[in-house]
Structure formats: structure tokens, C-alpha cells
Amino acid sequence: MKINKPKPTNPAIPTASMADISFLLIIFFILTTGFITEKGLQIVLPEKGQEVKIKKENIENIFINAAGQVMIGDMEVPLPDIKGRVENLLTANDSLIFSLTVDRKCQYDKVIKVFDQLKLANAERVAFAPPKEIEATK
Amino acid sequence: MKLSKPIAITSEIPTCSMADISFLLIIFFILTTVFITERGIQVALPLAQAAKKLPKKNIAHIWISREGAISIDDKIVKIEYVSSMMERKIATNPDIIVSVLVDKDAEYGFLSDVFERLKEAKALRISLATLKENS
Numbered sequence A: 001m002k003i004n005k006p007k008p009t010n011p012a013i014p015t016a017s018m019a020d021i022s023f024l025l026i027i028f029f030i031l032t033t034g035f036i037t038e039k040g041l042q043i044v045l046p047e048k049g050q051e052v053k054i055k056k057e058n059i060e061n062i063f064i065n066a067a068g069q070v071m072i073g074d075m076e077v078p079l080p081d082i083k084g085r086v087e088n089l090l091t092a093n094d095s096l097i098f099s100l101t102v103d104r105k106c107q108y109d110k111v112i113k114v115f116d117q118l119k120l121a122n123a124e125r126v127a128f129a130p131p132k133e134i135e136a137t138k
Numbered sequence B: 001m002k003l004s005k006p007i008a009i010t011s012e013i014p015t016c017s018m019a020d021i022s023f024l025l026i027i028f029f030i031l032t033t034v035f036i037t038e039r040g041i042q043v044a045l046p047l048a049q050a051a052k053k054l055p056k057k058n059i060a061h062i063w064i065s066r067e068g069a070i071s072i073d074d075k076i077v078k079i080e081y082v083s084s085m086m087e088r089k090i091a092t093n094p095d096i097i098v099s100v101l102v103d104k105d106a107e108y109g110f111l112s113d114v115f116e117r118l119k120e121a122k123a124l125r126i127s128l129a130t131l132k133e134n135s
Helices: A018-032 A079-092 A108-120 B016-032 B079-092 B108-120
Strands: A039-044 A059-064 A070-072 A097-102 A126-128 B059-064 B070-072 B075-077 B097-102 B125-129
Touching: A018 B016, A039 A108, A059 A108, A070 A079, A079 A108, A097 A108, A108 A126, A108 B108, B059 B079, B059 B108, B070 B079, B075 B079, B079 B108, B097 B108
Parallel strands: A059 A097, A097 A126, B059 B097, B097 B125
Antiparallel strands: A039 B125, A059 A070, B059 B070, B070 B075
């Protein structure tokens, strides 16, 4: 009896397309990766019912009316001059707290622009006072 | 004269390690991928020069649209429910920073109302989301 000898097979896993598949996956993950870094201006709100009394001379009031006009103390200050004015106030008294009183109708963008200037002037202590209606300055 | 025949050179680019390299890249991108889980409302953020980067963890978002609609966890929420929702978030994670994304054309009043609710909920660490403006 003659039995066929089994032929020696040469098994191999085809790896040629592996790189293609993995590159496909890479492309997918590159496209879905969002290196999202959120940015913002940080503030800390005061706790309710824990109002701390602050000396009057350590508070500087900043008012913004509905049109976006800014008053520091009782002087109207145009937006580009805010930084310099705040820096001057801080060098005179470095424990100064800025209290921002903004009209409810004021556009948010204008508030942020002022707050940004305060941050640029390194004013660390800024508080948002409850909004009031503020008359336009002449 | 006898000229030596040029030897046939078989040139090949080694591709064995290609798969390894690409898998390394895959692992990198898998690990850095964060799928966006919250959509919020479409808001146009204002620009600010002093904007600072926020940490990636411990962030809760509140969106405020131009019309004053408030969105938390992809739900439009009435102002009355903001404090109770934030209280729950603060209870599970006290280190939370609330990132408030307000449309630049919104009224300031909407934000100050939300501030009052956040104070009630003792969510005191706030970030007003902006885009970075290059000075």
C-alpha cells in the first residue's frame, strides 16, 4: 500500500497589510484627538452669608454701565487706559480690592474686556458686586 | 580585456519595524484621545489676553447662550435648578472648578444671576471661559 507522504506545508501569517491597518487606526485617532485646552479667567466667589467687612479705603469701585462706559472711582476711564490706572492704584495701595458693579444690560463682552484689563494689571482681588442700573456718564 | 559583471544588488526597504512604530503611535493617540462627551450650546466666546489654561480634570461646565438659556449636562436648565444641580456636583467632587461659557453678546445680568446660584451651591471657584487673544 502506498500512502502519500504529507507535503511539508509552510504556514505564514501575512503581515504585509498589518502596517496598512495600523496606519488606518492612527489616522482615525489623529483625527479624533482634540488637544482641547480650555482657557479662561479665574475668579473666586465669596461665600454666601460670610460677608467680610473691608475698610472703605481698601475698596475701589469700578462701574460699567449698559453702554460699556467704565468708571473707576468717580472718573470715566477709556478701556485702553484701565490697565495703567489700575496699576497706579495698586502701587499706591497693594491690598486694594476692586469691586465691579455692572449694569444688567451690559454686553458680556465688554465686561470681560474690563476684567481682562484688571487681570493684565495683576489685580488679584476682584469682586463682582450685585448688578445695579448705572446711569450713563456725560 | 575582462570586465567583471556588475553584481545584481537586491535593494529593499526594511518594513518589519513599520508595524511596531505605527502601533506605538496608535497607543499614543488612543491614550490622548478624549471623546467629547458634552456638546452644550453654541456660544461665541469673548477674547481675553490674560486667559489662563484650565486643568483638564475637575471641570464642570455651564453654558449661557445669547438669549440667556442655561445648559448643564446637555440639558437646558431653568435658573431655579442651577444651584441644586451644582450642589450635587460639589457633593461628589468638592474640588470642582465651574467653567462658565457665556456668549459674548449675552447680557451681564444672566451671568450675575448664575453667580448668585453658584454662591448658594457653594461652587465658588469659577472660570469665565474665553479664547486667548494674542496681544
